[in-house]
Amino acid sequence: MKEKIDLxxxxxxxVLFNALITLMEQxxxxxxxxxxxxxxxxxxxxxxxxxxxxxxxxxxxxIDNLKQNLENELKQNKEENISKNYFIELLxxxxxxxxxxxxxxxxxxxxxxxxxxxxxxxxVSNRDLISRLKNNNIVKSNIPLDIITKFYIGGIVSIGxxxxxxxxxxTKEELILYFDxxxxxxx
Amino acid sequence: MKEKIDLxxxxxxxVLFNALITLMEQxxxxxxxxxxxxxxxxxxxxxxxxxxxxxxxxxxxxIDNLKQNLENELKQNKEENISKNYFIELLxxxxxxxxxxxxxxxxxxxxxxxxxxxxxxxxVSNRDLISRLKNNNIVKSNIPLDIITKFYIGGIVSIGxxxxxxxxxxTKEELILYFDxxxxxxx
DNA sequence: ATGTTTATAAAACTTTTTGTTTGATATTTG
DNA sequence: CAAATATCAAACAAAAAGTTTTATAAACAT
Numbered sequence: 001m002k003e004k005i006d007l008x009x010x011x012x013x014x015v016l017f018n019a020l021i022t023l024m025e026q027x028x029x030x031x032x033x034x035x036x037x038x039x040x041x042x043x044x045x046x047x048x049x050x051x052x053x054x055x056x057x058x059x060x061x062x063i064d065n066l067k068q069n070l071e072n073e074l075k076q077n078k079e080e081n082i083s084k085n086y087f088i089e090l091l092x093x094x095x096x097x098x099x100x101x102x103x104x105x106x107x108x109x110x111x112x113x114x115x116x117x118x119x120x121x122x123x124v125s126n127r128d129l130i131s132r133l134k135n136n137n138i139v140k141s142n143i144p145l146d147i148i149t150k151f152y153i154g155g156i157v158s159i160g161x162x163x164x165x166x167x168x169x170x171t172k173e174e175l176i177l178y179f180d181x182x183x184x185x186x187x
Numbered sequence: 188m189k190e191k192i193d194l195x196x197x198x199x200x201x202v203l204f205n206a207l208i209t210l211m212e213q214x215x216x217x218x219x220x221x222x223x224x225x226x227x228x229x230x231x232x233x234x235x236x237x238x239x240x241x242x243x244x245x246x247x248x249x250i251d252n253l254k255q256n257l258e259n260e261l262k263q264n265k266e267e268n269i270s271k272n273y274f275i276e277l278l279x280x281x282x283x284x285x286x287x288x289x290x291x292x293x294x295x296x297x298x299x300x301x302x303x304x305x306x307x308x309x310x311v312s313n314r315d316l317i318s319r320l321k322n323n324n325i326v327k328s329n330i331p332l333d334i335i336t337k338f339y340i341g342g343i344v345s346i347g348x349x350x351x352x353x354x355x356x357x358t359k360e361e362l363i364l365y366f367d368x369x370x371x372x373x374x
Numbered sequence: 375a376t377g378t379t380t381a382t383a384a385a386a387c388t389t390t391t392t393g394t395t396t397g398a399t400a401t402t403t404g
Numbered sequence: 405c406a407a408a409t410a411t412c413a414a415a416c417a418a419a420a421a422g423t424t425t426t427a428t429a430a431a432c433a434t
Contacts, residue, residue, distance in 0.1 A: 155338035162337055181330055182334075231413070377433095386424090391420075392418080396414090
């Protein structure tokens, strides 16, 4: 059922993504013109409209693509038991993923598209986290689970965002160490 | 030295802010035209341009206005000693502030302007927090202070954002209770 | 390898939205 | 009440968005 995608389309998408990232590093998303994107991407404007409604549509597609990448990387880590260590393992994958695509993430954050990004990070991290927390009596307190996950994931993302923006402030290993100390064994 | 502002200007700003909020509730910020804003605000487009460069400029002014309100409200709470209770008191003020302006905050968050908002919340909360933490040996661990504050403020903001978006999920009192449990006495 | 399909390019065009300018009018200030 | 100035109205110029057509070139299928 998986439809084969024309190579030309794949290529067009790639140059469009790259062009958008390049431009978002240089100026506000609001100030970027579709004609700018096409100019950098070396494609015709009518080609752009053949694929996307507007630049926001393009941005969403780009972020969706990131999300799929991350989800694939996380799939390799499905079998282990839930524990604090499991969570730290997830974080390691996440940090490596973000580090590899730092330019992209940085350009998105620079342009205040945090919401979309944070929503998907929370979504991805949350996917199996809540049920596992529930089934492994990590949680002893009577705070609602969604509050607990929002709190810790929010804290982690907050540090992560800062780390993306300020490269070389801390090493990946230091980050993991801090997370390890900040996240309690039992809540 | 405080310059008096012409009443007409005050009024124009007010209707522009209100128009922007109204429109942001209805559609994406990207899709809002300056002519839309003027139509809702019942002002001439040339008047808009007399005050703001573009809609983004208007949004920033609106958020800056929010920030000033919050800072004034926080000024009433400057004299107490730092402690976990002090922090909880700050949170109470913050929650009340956001609750009173929920429509505004909600429209901003809906439009993925989290970054600006979170930056300023962190900024406001951070202002005196770090130095107080340092001087009152709340912190025992050797985690950098900026990591600690980012973590907890990030967690709090994350819950707060969810609370703004989903009214009536929890009461203000419940929120405070959860924060109280989630924030440790010593770090 | 070749014919078929289809994505892209080019160019001209329409429409929408932005941004500016002018002078008249109304409101605020002092 | 007089002076200052913010707003309005309307016409305008310019920029950007979005559409359409035809020709070409690249990828696909068999």
